[in-house]
Amino acid sequence: MQIIATSIPDVKVVIPTIHRDSRGYFCEIYNAEAYKAAGIDAVFVQDNESRSMRGVIRGLHWQAGQHAQAKLVRVIRGAVWDVAVDIRKDSPTFGHYVADLLTAENGHQFYIPRGFAHGFAVLEDNTLFAYKCDNFYCPSAERGMQFDDPSLNIPWPNLMCDPILSEKDRHHPPLAEITPWASV
Numbered sequence: 001m002q003i004i005a006t007s008i009p010d011v012k013v014v015i016p017t018i019h020r021d022s023r024g025y026f027c028e029i030y031n032a033e034a035y036k037a038a039g040i041d042a043v044f045v046q047d048n049e050s051r052s053m054r055g056v057i058r059g060l061h062w063q064a065g066q067h068a069q070a071k072l073v074r075v076i077r078g079a080v081w082d083v084a085v086d087i088r089k090d091s092p093t094f095g096h097y098v099a100d101l102l103t104a105e106n107g108h109q110f111y112i113p114r115g116f117a118h119g120f121a122v123l124e125d126n127t128l129f130a131y132k133c134d135n136f137y138c139p140s141a142e143r144g145m146q147f148d149d150p151s152l153n154i155p156w157p158n159l160m161c162d163p164i165l166s167e168k169d170r171h172h173p174p175l176a177e178i179t180p181w182a183s184v
Contacts, residue, residue, distance in 0.1 A: 001028060003038035003111075006098040011084050011116065012040060013100050014072075014109035027107055029074065030132075040111050042070040042134035049076075049130045052122040055161040057169065059119015060085055060145040062181065067141035068114040070134040078127025079103040080120040081157045085145070088115035089180035097154050104128075115181040117145050121156055121163070143179075144172035151175050 002015040014035075016027040035041075052058065060083070063069045073082060083099045102108045102120075112118050120129065147165075148156065152175060156163075 001031065001034055003034065003040070006100075008084070008086055008093045008096060008098050010039075010113045011098045012038060012111040014111060016107045016109070018107050029107075029109070030072070035111075040072075042072070042113075044072065044132035044134050046133040046136055047130065048133065049128060052127050052129065053164070054122055054125045054127075055159045056122040056164045057119065057147055057156070058122075058166075059083070059169070060117035060147050060172070061119060062087065062117045062143050063135065063138060063141045064143050064179075064181070065141060067135060067138040068181065069137075070114050071112045071118060071131045072109055073102065073112065073118070073120075073129065073131040074107070074109040075102040075104050076128040076130050077104050078122065078124035080122050080127060080129060082110050082120045083118070083154055084110065084112040085117040085152060085154075085175075086115065087117050087145070087175075087178065087181045089182045091115070094180065095152065095175055097152055099154070119147050121159060123157060123159070144169060145178050146172045146174045149174040
């Protein structure tokens with residue numbers, strides 16, 4: 001398994017070694033020792049899964065305050081364009097994003113630490129998206145930001161349709177109007 005720092009070093013892309021043969025494949029998707037050696041020391045306490053159709057955009061989301069979550073995300077079936085935006089108050093990369101194409105075929109995982117907004121665009125019908133969180137979900141701590149805020153300049157892929165958003169995601173503020181994330 002390779003664990004690669006992105007242009008924002010706290011965000012990592014995990015590329016598992018996939019052993020394929022005529023029966024299918026095998027890969028190790030999580031190894032606490034390997035992750036810790038690469039600077040990922042989160043203790044995951046909750047697993048989530050979503051299924052979405054092509055054209056859905058989920059995000060950009062995070063949990064505020066003591067309910068902040070680090071996430072380790074992957075695609076089980078289908079494909080997504082996954083994005084993490086730095087919203088840490090005093091970060092030199094505040095407002096910058098990193099993204100990766102996560103597919104069932106490439107097996108990539110994306111580690112998103114606390115202090116980042118997260119979202120993804122679904123590129124194939126019936127995509128299954130799974131993620132681990134290092135803190136429990138708290139509805140009152142849920143926050144969001146406009147996914148297509150021009151100041152972020154995120155190159156969302158052409159979905160071949162209008163983006164399909166939840167009602168909440170349609171009304172999130174732009175980056176300039178959010179309360180930046182602080183670790184305390």
